[in-house]
Amino acid sequence: MLLDEAMSAGWAGAVSLDPALEREFEQRLSDSSTLAFRVALGVLRRREDAEDVAQEAFLRAHRSFASIRDRERFRAWLVRTAFRLALDRMRGERRRTRREDRVALETPAHADSAEDDAARLELRGRVAAAVSELPEKLRIVTVLAAIEEHDLASVARLLDLPEGTVKSRLHRARKLLAERLRWLVSDTGTR
């Protein structure tokens, strides 16, 4: 929906930002909603939950938009907020119930999930569990590196960290994952 359409639909008239800020917010929404969704998906692994988190992150962004309107600043803020909201949601859900069937990242309908055999599903579940058990600082770097196609400079901008710090954390994350998964492949993949 373009801004003009939104205004004609009454959306822009109901918000409290001035028109210039509203246009900027619309631009941020257009170019960053997928980023927020993917960050949340990297934590929650369920599309529905990830979309809820992305929506909540943008709601909060709208309230604070005057102070985060700069694009880079906005995206960094959005990533952190979506990640934090996703973690909070996951913890709350874990408290409510342990969902053993949520072992692998939900994939789009066109994915080849039919080809997954039990061993592969188990492998994916263990991989997902290993990622989710990473310390938060390492986890967000791992998720963002995947989203940004291992462009560490981009990850560094999003996290407002030196690139060397990102690289170091990513290496630590992979080392931890390697330690936790080192027997996994021989146990599952080679059966």
Place this chain on the structure above:
Amino acid sequence: MACERYRDALTELAAGAEASADASAHLASCEACRAELASVRQALAAVDDELAQLRVAEPSPDLAARIRSAVAESSSAAPAWRLGWGMALAAASVVVAVAFVASRGPRPQPPASVADRAPAREAPLATPAPERFVSETAGSQPVASERHASSPSSRVRARGPEVLVPAGEAEALGRLAASLRRRSVTPDSLLVADLAAPLAELEVREIRPLEIAPLDPARDSGAE
């Protein structure tokens, strides 16, 4: 045992670090470690495959519209939300203020003599009650006993009028009251010469009740 030494090096290697010359030499000669390195790399490849799905994951086409709708709803609800919190805060402030004043203000006390609240140097002293208080105190509060009105029992009973006297004058006033009661001192003997002179004639004035004129609607409407 030798392989155990290279365990950490294998993990580092799998995670992307470069192998030391020592570790490379061991790998070249140890098939088991090469196999383990391969399996760890395979596990990390599985991680990469799993996470790579994030790169292509797309939200529902209506996500942006849902967010717009939620933002609009939130924005239109914000004033009422803020008003509600504002009123709650105002009410809480009033409660706190009242509690603060109540905690610092005079506390309710049992019926106590005024003398109890007087400075220590100001001794309470009962004087003969004026006429309008006679009915309250007559027969129950001898003047002499009221000098001890600070005792617990008398504090409860002491409801008659009492006076506070300036510091240093309580004893003198007490002696005067006692002398008057013994009639060893008469009021006339206390009058000085000037006060014995006739008083000036008092001017009698008539005090009329205040008249309140009723409102005149016709006049009020005409003035407008």
